[in-house]
Amino acid sequence: MKKLLSVALSFAVSGSVFAADADFDKYVQGLKQEAKQQGISEQVIQEAFADVAYKPRAVKADRNQPEKRLTLDEYIPRAAPAWKIKQARELYREHHDELVRIGKKYGVQPRFIVALWGVESNFGKFTGGYSVIDALTTMAYDGRREEFFRKETMAALTILQEGHIAAKDMKGSWAGAMGQCQFMPSSFLSFAADGNGDGKKDIWGTEADVFASTANYLSKSGWDDNFTWGRQVKLPKGFDLSVQGRSKDKAKTLAEWSALGVTRYDGSALPKMTKDIDAWLIAPDDENGRVYLVYNNYNVLMKWNRSYYFALAVSHLADLIN
Structure with a gap:
């Protein structure tokens, strides 16, 4: 050839x-x-x-990557449909003890491990x-x-x-x-972990290794399990969207965002934190679409996959696992 x-x-x-x-x-x-x-x-x-x-x-x-861009309102239900939410909850319960053990070791909430597993490979079915x-x-x-x-x-x-x-x-x-967490080989060498103690790092067929590798990636990339990823918010009329973005200079505390009129999506006040936390405003679909305040854990998800949509799908699914 x-x-x-x-x-x-x-x-x-x-x-x-x-x-x-x-x-x-x-x-x-x-x-x-x-x-x-x-x-x-x-x-x-x-x-x-x-x-x-x-x-x-x-x-x-x-x-031939898809050129048609979906809105978040179209994308999230496709990435995290009702059947996947149901399956994520069932698998979270099935692997609960193992997930908790690994989550504690790496400082990552188990629901995010399961959510990444689901969005990346449909829980290992599409690898x-x-x-x-x-x-x-x-x-x-x-x-x-x-x-x-x-x-x-x-x-x-x-x-x-x-x-x-x-x-x-x-x-x-x-x-x-x-594998089930869809690591490129270089990511495997940097982050793959032995979750069951057998001396191998099998992200293809050993779920404990998949969980540990996912958690290790997040942990080494700056994850903080004291916080979540962020939340969908509502902006006041006439809000200046030039303040959106994830650059360092765009970060504000929740109190500062609240002073600018940003509220929870239901219109209630943003939470008051005992410790200030940086948050960034993002509007992936511009002012006509969903708007979020995100924390550094969301930035970590963006290191995994540099797509606002991917990170929001994972976050959305994680919020629905209980």
């Missing part, structure tokens, strides 16, 4: 040059050489790339059927984000070398997001 990229780029790795317009087989050879230089064993390299194949569907999926090595190699070869996907390929090989999973079982999305 030969596929020429429209733009030729070269990458030098320890004196060896990999050309971006090389055919796929030659490109794979370049990846193998890079892996050797990074200390990946010959056995892991051979097993990982034994049946590697270019996946046009992955490239098509990347280039992707691609070979992660196939997906990452294809996306690197495609060239649009080559540096990123080459690094992720090397991270995936490191996971295999550490023995957390066999190459044939390393499955994920078309972009290489893996």
